[in-house]
Amino acid sequence: MDYIIEMLNIRKEFPGIVANDDITLRIKKTEIHALLGENGAGKSTLMSILFGLYKPEAGVIKLRGKEINISDPKTASHLGIGMVHQHFKLVEDFTVLENIILGAETVKNGFLKMDEAKKKVMELSNRYKLYIDPDAKVSNITVGMQQRVEILKMLYRENEILIFDEPTAVLTPQEIDELMDIMKELSKEGKSLIFITHKLEEIKKVADRVTVLRRGKCIGTYNVEDVTKESLSEMMVGRKVQFTVDKKDITPGETIFEVKNLSMKTKGSTKNTLNKISFKVRKNEIVCIAGIDGNGQSELVYALTGIRHFDEGQILVHGEDWTKKSIRYRNSHGMSHIPEDRHKYGLILEYSMAYNLILQTYFTDRFQKRGFLKNDSIHEYADGLIKKYDIRSGQGAQTVTRSMSGGNQQKVILAREIDKDPSIMIAVQPARGLDVGATEFIHKKLVEQRESGKAVLLISLELEEIMNLSDRILVIYEGELVGDLDPKKTTIQELGLYMAGAKRDEVKA
């Protein structure tokens, strides 16, 4: 068989842990090979070895059957190995074209030959259907286009082996479909792709073969056709995973949270960012706001939680007018908020985990006395939550939050917000960037909230999450609610039509 790259019996140790234990990964020419594993399974370590960032303790890397030594990323690039990182490495102030040629410029007498470069980039762009605007500044283009720029960077350098590190984590459903097409196109044109992911759906859609890693060990390599989603997830997690959350049949109770005619104006535009939004969330109910990213979801959440002022409308909680209430009042009177961006809003990364767990309650008598923090009670409280929510970290409550993994950081927020015993829980993309196990945990907790008589408002981009969890789906499009759907009676396709603005109903509270 013709393998383009082979990593044979790779072993890599870090003090106290074997990150890669006798792992063998063989990539055939022109295939899309998925690398599946939970956070911490050793995917990144393995790819870092292939990219020359780490040196393995044991094992051999072969390129087209010949043994090679990859000492640094530059060598990897020369050998035709390119990588699209999960967090793009682009210069914001440069144009698309400048970013693509950066580090591989063609120069004549010290001057850049931009025209030639542009011609080559546009050729590539057309050939692989990677549509870009070469003269746009990177800071002004969409995330999807930024990713296409990253892909073009690899193609411009004539890389043959392309590594995609969790490429779909930052994309909308439509962009994900586009990317899948691009990946298929690339393999058709003779490139070999390694696709790092923990999303099973995408593997089924696009990959030819899949290698599963778990806790540093290689579980096996399979043809995607021969395995089911269920068996893949079992191999990845090491136990059976529930994809659908069990939800009891409960009739929703009285209205807890009500929004009336909420509007937010856009500066310098006659079109409102949010326009006359009205809805209710009742006791024992999960209401989901679905929509393509950037249709006003973030602004709506800012308005509901008091982070941003809005121009018209009313917010009622238990019939009490909260329109003008401060953030602190909302925080401490029954509103919980799991923010979209956990690094920007949810956590102070420099603070310890204990200090983050009291972020909205540090001023209560439980944690302070005459202005002095009661460190004993703070730590006691933190230790309790750590146990209850199984938050893992290096040094317990003292751990600096920055050093924790994404899943555990999210658990810190979740623990804090649920422990407040809210009447209304606003969760924005709570499972963003998390693996299957962590996602399952968070979904279970949200359903528990519903069952214990809370009102839950979920804002999500993931259609599967929406269909699974919600009792009612509201679709937002260009700042307006355009659909009020029952997940039992609707389909993902129909939901997609509403999200794209192709279909709309009158929505009343």
Place this chain on the structure above:
Amino acid sequence: MSNRNSMNQFFDRLSRKKGTGSFISSLVAIGIGLIIGLIILLISNPREAFAGFFTMLIGGFNDGTRSFGNVFYIATPIIMTGLAVGFAFKTGLFNIGASGQFIVGAYVAVLIGVKLPQLGGFQWVLGILAAMAIGTIWEAVPGLLKAYLNVHEVIASIMMNYIGMFMVNYLIKQTVLNVYTNRSLAVAPTANIPKMGLTAIFPGSSINGGFLIAILFVILMYIILEKTTFGYELKACGHNRFAAKYAGINENRSIILSMAISGMLAGVGGALHYLSGAGVYIEVVDVLAAQGFTGISVSLLGMSNPIGVFFAGIFIAWLQIGGFYMQRYSFVPEFIQIITAIIIYCSAASLLIRNYLELRQLKKDENLTADSDGDTADIVNVENQGGDK
């Protein structure tokens, strides 16, 4: 072999401890600064370079208890300005206006010291309290501008520096001018801060109770920042103002209070310096007070931590005293400023060293908890930290 292992473990534990990273990086910065200083000495006067360098290093030991006490005397005002700058840094603000707050504080202290001898033993206390008040007002103005009009605090503070300097020059001429020397009049003996027994320990030096007052403020600031809910709020704003807002912390209030307290500290520094009874007077010259800018150096070197600032202040004062005695070898005392400047450059670079140490630790920790996959963003964040500040 086992010996080396236990050494490694020791360093591992050391570098894992909170704050050790910054402490080590400050030491590295000082070391590099001194080496470059020695090279400059060698270039300018090779014959006496080593003797001069040695004199500088032994700083406070040059003249027994006298020079030792003077180290603390010199350190007192720059510890105060260092605390001022550091306190603002903790809230994510840059108080570059310590010079202005220092000089207006000095002026009101001297004014009370000259004009109100009838107060007796309370004169110096009132002088310090007045300096606190005016310093507070002086930096609260940029704080208010920042909070409500989003005027950058650096611009506003620089303006306040010049307003302070020219206003004090004018007011001295109007109120307390010694026309023969073109500087402020001597304050009444009761306006000088009592020696509080310190001259008994360091005979012949200019040390006085001001040093103890500075220590008091160091402890006070440490407690505020580390132990109180107020400090929790201020630091939260400094680290991540979005998350602070999310937590319901009033950001504007934090900005204004942090700036006001910062100004107060620098103002006290002015009073402590000019009520020291060491024969210093406010000169009527168009030059910003040097202590304000030295405060920035002290704060950087002390990593904005009150305890760190205390030792950084003493260290810089130590070098300054050393520089004074270097004149024996025909080196100008300004030479110390060059070395201090190099050390500050290095401590800026030491942020990089610290980040490197943190990064290394982070990687280790991540691998230990086997959670290395998910958030490479964190590592990138650590790398960027230097640039953020």
